[in-house]
Amino acid sequence: xxxxxxxxxxxxITFEKLDANMIHIMKRNLLDSYAGxxxxxxxxxxxxxxDSMTSIIPDENGISVWGIGRKAHAAEAIFMNTIMGxxxxxxxxxxxxxxMGASHPSDNISLVxxxxxxLNKTGRDLLTYTYAAYQLVGIFADYYCPEKDxxxxxxQTLFYTPLIIGLIMGVSVDEMxxxxxxxxxxGLVINQSAVGQITDWRHCTYAxxxxxxxxxxxxxxxxxxxxxxxxxxxxGVDRFFPHAEFFMEPMPDISQVIFKRWPALVxxxxxxxxxxxxxxxxxxxxxxxxxxxxxxxxAIEEGALESAYQPGSRAGRTHSLPYCVATALAKKTIKYDYxxxxxxxxxxxxxxxxxKITVEEDKEMTRSYPGEAPCKIIVRLTDGNVVEAxxxxxxxxxxxxxxxxxxxxxxxxxxxxxxxxxxxxxxxxRIWSLENETSIAWLVDPxxxxxx
Numbered sequence: 001x002x003x004x005x006x007x008x009x010x011x012x013i014t015f016e017k018l019d020a021n022m023i024h025i026m027k028r029n030l031l032d033s034y035a036g037x038x039x040x041x042x043x044x045x046x047x048x049x050x051d052s053m054t055s056i057i058p059d060e061n062g063i064s065v066w067g068i069g070r071k072a073h074a075a076e077a078i079f080m081n082t083i084m085g086x087x088x089x090x091x092x093x094x095x096x097x098x099x100m101g102a103s104h105p106s107d108n109i110s111l112v113x114x115x116x117x118x119l120n121k122t123g124r125d126l127l128t129y130t131y132a133a134y135q136l137v138g139i140f141a142d143y144y145c146p147e148k149d150x151x152x153x154x155x156q157t158l159f160y161t162p163l164i165i166g167l168i169m170g171v172s173v174d175e176m177x178x179x180x181x182x183x184x185x186x187g188l189v190i191n192q193s194a195v196g197q198i199t200d201w202r203h204c205t206y207a208x209x210x211x212x213x214x215x216x217x218x219x220x221x222x223x224x225x226x227x228x229x230x231x232x233x234x235x236g237v238d239r240f241f242p243h244a245e246f247f248m249e250p251m252p253d254i255s256q257v258i259f260k261r262w263p264a265l266v267x268x269x270x271x272x273x274x275x276x277x278x279x280x281x282x283x284x285x286x287x288x289x290x291x292x293x294x295x296x297x298x299a300i301e302e303g304a305l306e307s308a309y310q311p312g313s314r315a316g317r318t319h320s321l322p323y324c325v326a327t328a329l330a331k332k333t334i335k336y337d338y339x340x341x342x343x344x345x346x347x348x349x350x351x352x353x354x355x356k357i358t359v360e361e362d363k364e365m366t367r368s369y370p371g372e373a374p375c376k377i378i379v380r381l382t383d384g385n386v387v388e389a390x391x392x393x394x395x396x397x398x399x400x401x402x403x404x405x406x407x408x409x410x411x412x413x414x415x416x417x418x419x420x421x422x423x424x425x426x427x428x429x430r431i432w433s434l435e436n437e438t439s440i441a442w443l444v445d446p447x448x449x450x451x452x
Contacts, residue, residue, distance in 0.1 A: 039088030069450030085110030123437030138252025161213025181226025269394035
């Protein structure tokens, strides 16, 4: 059964199996994801919800909730903290080379940090758990495609978060098996938050699975048993999700994870880059008459349907290709606060550009995806001149990767909102030598500070 196979694989992951190159890759991902978490802490409204939630049923023996300086029941704390891994939309992306699925490996950094800190783990442990999480993300993305049958792409997360938590908690292989079975019986995640009017629950779908992942591990340790053959059984998960022929064959190449430069949907990254390229050639956006965006089908389905032209939430705006292109053209960059609720009221140039944008499929680009993530933008000006630019990949794709220095600069930008330059520099330096750290308190403690 798959649950046995994947549990045995996960339990066998150790630090000694990571070579120097993989350790460096994990450090890059940890630093990049840590920056994204700090970016999310700028969201005072979300943090205030955490404050309210933890005050309803306090739990001083629980896990620390980031941003409020208080603890909560383990499952609830995991739910809140893992939202912070996604809220800024700076999370990275793994695209299955077999065109099955996609997922966000960096979602798991918040989970790993929360549980590893609670159990006083070391830097070597953190690198090991991060590697395990990334491998599991790739394995499930290569096997399942939940969205094709109306489930959220995070639906598969329900099954690998118990494995990550189980590895950190040191549970037995049998308990890892049962935690998957129990998680499956807690219910699958539907895709309603990603269709029609996108709401901020879009940033909570992984978190809801991680919360249930924690519950399932606790239940398994307590002796509860789930349903046998949770994947391949008569009413198992394989009945609901389209899936590949083989599981864990071949193993994923997690060095191919896509990093984001911009706090927006992965499918908006290339259009943003291209729009910024074009913006340097346009003196005044008032002179723009029409904008044509040509890209691949998946980018349109994920970021340019009708509701994308009038997004009503932060998640809706970060997932709107027209909104991102208009903002990049007008502002010549993208920043976190450009997705705030009142941004369009202040920035009339951006608001005026959105209706001028059309997004159309280029079939050749569709055929090239996911090997490429291409986009071409053609801007017609009021004087009749035309300005255009194109890219095959966003900067951050493995074909055009972010350098270590660029990841550091990204971290400095977002860490700098909450700590002094000296502390920021120290954290960055210590992440690069994480295997030598006997504790990770220095990394997690800044997240626990009360900021509202």
